[in-house]
Amino acid sequence: MSAGVLLWILGWNVAAFCLMGVDKWKAKHGRWRLPEKVLFLSALAGGSVGALLGMGFFRHKTRHWTFRLGMPAILILQVAALTAWTYWDVFLR
Incomplete structure (x- = not known):
């Protein structure tokens, strides 16, 4: 993975x-x-781990089912x- 991608995600x-x-x-x-769309877009842009950590650390949006289900779903899709x-080369072989 390139340094640019890692910096983007970080x-x-x-x-x-x-x-x-x-x-x-x-x-x-x-x-x-x-x-709320700003919070979701920041997660979609690559910050899903940070959003989930922020939810837990600040105890914010933890009662909203859209965040409790949406943020982990975004993380799973991103992973x-x-x-x-x-591993694109491995999948193509």
Whole structure:
């Protein structure tokens, strides 16, 4: 796997984790909230692990079934896609 891909994944995981924390802070302080689609898009962009860690660490969105099922589903799809991409030569033989 290339360094660029690893940096992409690391960056989006950090961003998704931070977005969960920011949205939790805003929720507790009655501020304008981040749309849920922003949280999901950050996970889809490569930050599903960070989003899941943020959900647990900040105890945020853990009661929403769309997040409890959606974030792990995104992670499973990303792991499958990354595995297929990494071992593409093996699958073609």
